[in-house]
Amino acid sequence: MNAKSIQLLFEQVRQGKLTPDAAVDRLRHLPFEDLGFAKVDHHRALRAGMPEIILSQGKTPSQVAAIFARLAKHGGNVLATRANEKQFAAVKKQVRGVEYRELARAIVLQKDATRFGKGVIAVISAGTSDIPVAEEAVVTAEIMGNEVEHFYDVGVAGIHRLLAHREAITKARVVIVCAGMEGALPSVVGGLVGVPVIAVPTSIGYGASFNGLAALLGMLNSCASNVSVVNIDNGFGAGYVASLINRST
Amino acid sequence: MNAKSIQLLFEQVRQGKLTPDAAVDRLRHLPFEDLGFAKVDHHRALRAGMPEIILSQGKTPSQVAAIFARLAKHGGNVLATRANEKQFAAVKKQVRGVEYRELARAIVLQKDATRFGKGVIAVISAGTSDIPVAEEAVVTAEIMGNEVEHFYDVGVAGIHRLLAHREAITKARVVIVCAGMEGALPSVVGGLVGVPVIAVPTSIGYGASFNGLAALLGMLNSCASNVSVVNIDNGFGAGYVASLINRST
Amino acid sequence: MNAKSIQLLFEQVRQGKLTPDAAVDRLRHLPFEDLGFAKVDHHRALRAGMPEIILSQGKTPSQVAAIFARLAKHGGNVLATRANEKQFAAVKKQVRGVEYRELARAIVLQKDATRFGKGVIAVISAGTSDIPVAEEAVVTAEIMGNEVEHFYDVGVAGIHRLLAHREAITKARVVIVCAGMEGALPSVVGGLVGVPVIAVPTSIGYGASFNGLAALLGMLNSCASNVSVVNIDNGFGAGYVASLINRST
Amino acid sequence: MNAKSIQLLFEQVRQGKLTPDAAVDRLRHLPFEDLGFAKVDHHRALRAGMPEIILSQGKTPSQVAAIFARLAKHGGNVLATRANEKQFAAVKKQVRGVEYRELARAIVLQKDATRFGKGVIAVISAGTSDIPVAEEAVVTAEIMGNEVEHFYDVGVAGIHRLLAHREAITKARVVIVCAGMEGALPSVVGGLVGVPVIAVPTSIGYGASFNGLAALLGMLNSCASNVSVVNIDNGFGAGYVASLINRST
Amino acid sequence: MNAKSIQLLFEQVRQGKLTPDAAVDRLRHLPFEDLGFAKVDHHRALRAGMPEIILSQGKTPSQVAAIFARLAKHGGNVLATRANEKQFAAVKKQVRGVEYRELARAIVLQKDATRFGKGVIAVISAGTSDIPVAEEAVVTAEIMGNEVEHFYDVGVAGIHRLLAHREAITKARVVIVCAGMEGALPSVVGGLVGVPVIAVPTSIGYGASFNGLAALLGMLNSCASNVSVVNIDNGFGAGYVASLINRST
Amino acid sequence: MNAKSIQLLFEQVRQGKLTPDAAVDRLRHLPFEDLGFAKVDHHRALRAGMPEIILSQGKTPSQVAAIFARLAKHGGNVLATRANEKQFAAVKKQVRGVEYRELARAIVLQKDATRFGKGVIAVISAGTSDIPVAEEAVVTAEIMGNEVEHFYDVGVAGIHRLLAHREAITKARVVIVCAGMEGALPSVVGGLVGVPVIAVPTSIGYGASFNGLAALLGMLNSCASNVSVVNIDNGFGAGYVASLINRST
Amino acid sequence: MNAKSIQLLFEQVRQGKLTPDAAVDRLRHLPFEDLGFAKVDHHRALRAGMPEIILSQGKTPSQVAAIFARLAKHGGNVLATRANEKQFAAVKKQVRGVEYRELARAIVLQKDATRFGKGVIAVISAGTSDIPVAEEAVVTAEIMGNEVEHFYDVGVAGIHRLLAHREAITKARVVIVCAGMEGALPSVVGGLVGVPVIAVPTSIGYGASFNGLAALLGMLNSCASNVSVVNIDNGFGAGYVASLINRST
């Protein structure tokens, strides 16, 4: 289901083929297709013009496949995050054209490759271990129609590594910064650029990192004013918010 | 100091009136005017085209006044957040045209009223007590050149109050949501709009709100994908990030 | 053992067949049948007219089976929560008529199907992953003699999904709301209905959800006055309290 | 505004004196009377048949007085919790018939003394210092039309004090238990009665009580199945929930 | 090595067979027998007249066996706590007369069965799941020469179960109380007896029990003055302290 | 009221002057004298042979005075902890012979100076700032009939200061150790002595001491087996438990 | 008392003027001069050749003055940290030559100005508000005989401010970095220099800074290997450790 279905609905009303009451009723029922275990909500896609999203974590391969297949029928892009290879195998059997982005742990179905974003989204990671989270942001931003550039392993303890990319980074229209441990990178990047910075704390670290809490607190207390924060390891959320900012017209 | 000073610098180099070395040296020293207790950093204004900002909390009235006066000389807008009336009185003696926004606890000097934002920024608060934080966001967004609309006391326990404003809210290009207690409002708003939502947890509440921690955790775990979060009570940060998003060209 | 046994006891005293002292002594010893590893307490059933309950978690299949069989002999309903299939297999060998409710992870023996509840108990879950906790509440309420209606996957980020069921929900006499992540749903539901809402935080989420802590704090700080809270993932407790409220005469 | 106003509205529609559109419009606007700093929401009263509630904490005396006066005009009961004497003085000047319940820190206007509750609500406190929280529950339950009995200073370290009141307590239809420190009392009471127990952790204690956190955690982990919990020091919430349970018909 | 070895040392000095310097030197070296991975400290046994203790957790079976064998040579009692069956098997091969106490997860070598305790130590557990911790306390107290009586599954939600044993419990000279979940039992027991109560929080529970934190905080805030607390699941520590109290002469 | 009153009661029954029923009734009512704001519980004194205790914190001077006067009438010792000078002044007006122990912040009425303790209780403090807590333990132990010796300012960073008192300390029958900051002293003392050590964490410290949490956790994790712990700053509890241990016969 | 007193002691033994036993005895008693409320420990000064230190916080002016005066008699440097003006006034009356360092809140008596440090200690602060903590480190390092250079207000959000001082900072032999909020500065500095960095989290910040906890966790998780950390706001400790490193020979 896409915007066209709704335009059609209103056209039918205009042409007198449908009473307003009936139209309202149809609208109310259309977007809820009960799969038994989850109400697939097409309204969300409708409202935002965004791809359909599935959080695969905690779902069985067959559940992921069933939801994915149903969503794929509406003709837009579909993204399943936190997916493992078994879940991908199950989806692949039912849906043609899907791809598994291993680093990002994402299943992707890209039917629409329209570029919605106006500029480049830069995705930066502090360490090698933060890459899976960064890649989740990359995949999300790409499927939402953005040009993405990434800069990995440029943590603050070797500030020259970050500064070496300064010129490229400052050209971005939005910046995503993924960092675990002390989570200091967003503050430094925030000071280098004049655009919104989405900070993603990662659970990388040990001991007093408390599974990402240290990085999270650090980012929330950033002394750079252009930083906002999403949940620990939430690369998807960062990619999603960045895409909304980049497409804003 | 503004962009012109730097253009002039480079022009002098081009014309051979200044050696590159001397220019570099002048550039390095220019932006740091040592006031004895704080290095006023004009580079930040330069980079972002943003007003000068002072966090008044923890500074004496005379310190605030001294920094404010110095910044005011550069001709742009100046905003002092978390300011009390004594600090305002001290500033008023030294700087003409300043205004005290009581609800927002902000001292404002608006010399440049250019509209930079492309759309409207909506600022929403859950309860009456969250208004000071919301107002700090409003003032920040206004001085950064945005049109702002606010919707106060529309918390989730009376969802019809929020829905009554739904049409107006969905027209905004960025939405700021301030809420204490359980901090549920950003998730609901996030589901209603298709634009970025900046969530601001407030310290309003008691007992297990732990001074805003409950609201902060709630917002970080939002099931709406378009929500990012700033520090507890950080209305300024939300206004700042929203302004960057709204002006993005 | 049931209320009749005690009435009999008193009758025997009235008829002079038993001295008061002997009766007291018998009463004191009756309810404690020592199984070696747990004192089975029939007093609890007696007092509340409720089914016997076993928390299976942390017990071996044979322990669960032994306690279940003993309780089943007293003729009332028996409910074993947090049970796995192995525990069910062990019980099934010893007790006839037991049933395994897989989603709810519960072993059920329903001998008495009297309807004790005066109205309907509504059980609402925010997401698909919260269903096991919600189902535990459903099973508990059902075995305690209530009519239950459930509404799943109606989280706050798509508020229209909840509102679509508003009419049905407002007819309930008690409402149970299960939600993980930000735990915002009970506040919204609490604002829609005029009856008691039992909120159950679930451990669904990641990162800063801290295994349900975020949802728990959110619910404790609910701005809706009709919300009270039970432990994380405690679907049983919610079903139990709701049943007491619904039967209150 | 009360139910009659709405009945009138529908009557006017039935009689053709008002178009449905106009009626909808009037309904939408009626309940929101903008006081400038808070939207007074009469819908809530309408829905629940409950008194109007004001949380006085964090409001100025004149704010409390203004909201109180406005609410009082609708003819129902009004309750301002967490109120101090200055706030009471301000209210008293504007509203006739108000009363200050010092122990409970509550301002009360009781115009309607109808008994809505079907049974007795028992309010129990563990220690002398928990009494203000318990009294807030008492006042709330009373103004909502309930008969209330209280049992104070019956903490678990002297279990005979509680047991001495056992007979009276077991006659209640709902029980509220307020306790600080280790918060053990609700579990013991929960085991004595067969009705819902609302547990209120209080911030009484020192050191590792962490301002009520110890009591809160204790109550959430209660081994008694009939216990649900409200926020620390939230006597009002407990009284409100208990009233809903007691009136349920 | 026991007290006799040291008496012999001093005797030799008295008789002139050893210079004081040489004696001091021998004393200094005697108690440290370096096993390569741990310094076995016989001084401890010497000082307290207590059995040798090994914390088996985190040690390999062969490490446990080696330390156990070495300690066993000194002729006193030896206790290895938190031991699994593999560790027991390894010990059994090297040391005669050892016994595995399965419930308590303890390896015991009791060569000396002298009764050191003056009275009875009562060990109480709230639930069935707390028994392993309680049994660790029982084994510890027994090997340290005490008469122990236990009372299991007498939690506070069925207070009559505890009261049924009141007479027996009040005869004890020290009481150990093990409880998870809300940890309320020590306060109730503390109010029933006039002797020291050692409270042991257990990690039994789920959700907001936070692995025993709730019980720990509850016990630290006990309103009974005769309660002191040891670490979560530390049955050994409780048994040890109780033994010292019971033997105090 | 003391043991004599109860003996008299039973004597009257024996002599036929009172029916058993009447005696039971009188016993049930005697110990509860309702002062309006607190039930004074003489049973506690009766059971334990201990002085009456008042926690003055959070009570008004007149409340403290009223309770103190009532308790004083029963002829035993009375101790009011956490008392300030105003509370003492109020008590002094009503009760003769009371004394204010300033360092310990305690009001003391010692009518019975019987020595109940069999040995010496040693009270040790790590730093100068821990002395008020230590003194509360001292006063409590003294009024409960013990000989007390104290050793102050002997923290672990200057271990020779502690070792200088080793001989005296090892003669004690129970040891109380008060320490803030890292709370390491109980472990060291626990290793030096063979008797029970009661550890009292104090709130002394700053930053990451989190008001005594660091010391509390340190003590709970003590590697010395003879250490048990009471609440932060709970000098009274430590003195109470130590007295019970010391008097145990 | 200084090293000379002890040399004298041994000299007297060598010359036979004192028996070894008497010398040992004198040594044992000398360093402990009991002031009634604190044992002044000259051993510490003796061992480390360091100034005497007083933590003034929580002490009365007269207590600070008494300890200061006593320590001053031994002829070395004396430093009272966390001192207010009243405490300084009290000290000034008793000790000549003392100085109050207002920013650092320190009372200083510098009798010995020997340079012990081999290189320069750099003290860096992130923001203006961190200066008091940084100054405490400066004063401590100076009185311990070091050359100190400071660099204030060079936080990470304007990384060019820090880099402008890079050359000077890399010349230091030890670096102290004070930062609140996200505490990111030590990681960046740690990456720039090849010497030990002592990180001092400050309590500057609000909301999720949790009084310095965010900065503390950030620093403990620093990705720079040369960073170690002291307590929140512990400028003194940082200065002390840095001095030991700088003097190491």
Place this chain on the structure above:
Amino acid sequence: MNAKSIQLLFEQVRQGKLTPDAAVDRLRHLPFEDLGFAKVDHHRALRAGMPEIILSQGKTPSQVAAIFARLAKHGGNVLATRANEKQFAAVKKQVRGVEYRELARAIVLQKDATRFGKGVIAVISAGTSDIPVAEEAVVTAEIMGNEVEHFYDVGVAGIHRLLAHREAITKARVVIVCAGMEGALPSVVGGLVGVPVIAVPTSIGYGASFNGLAALLGMLNSCASNVSVVNIDNGFGAGYVASLINRST
């Protein structure tokens, strides 16, 4: 790559064989060799003269081997921490001369055995279980060119075990102390020596040790002024900082 490569670069510029621009360009590109998943940063080695370090945790055997081999080519020492046997096997296939230090879980390639440290580094562990962390510190210090002495199993509950090594410990130029549970050892050691103490909290313990949090807090609050702290289980960091201190010239 080592210092010689850079000297060569500058020499070529001096001799006119390279333009400054070309030299700058070469310098910029040289240290970043992109391995695809991590930027190997030779600058760090260059700056500090330190071995190359790899954190093996979370990396696959082939990733560790690839990075190790690349780093090994530059001719200096290489250390891979937190490595398991599989990772070692992978490295061994590619690099000659590597060694696996099992206790320390470290892969070591020592090509340069120059002694950089001026004195001895003492590494102390409280218990047997802390040894792996201590050994990580030992290996790190050794490969960085230091003489190391270790003292294991000398925890505070048997203070004589520590004091027995006092003389040896006080000869060290830096001391590293590893301790879990209550983490008290650094304070005691800090009081015994006059040199910097690096405290390493370990995750050894159970219950309220909260995986090293108790030890961490204890160490941060140490009453000994010469203690600074690194992350939980961070033996590497302690060895690194100690090496920098020991080599400082």
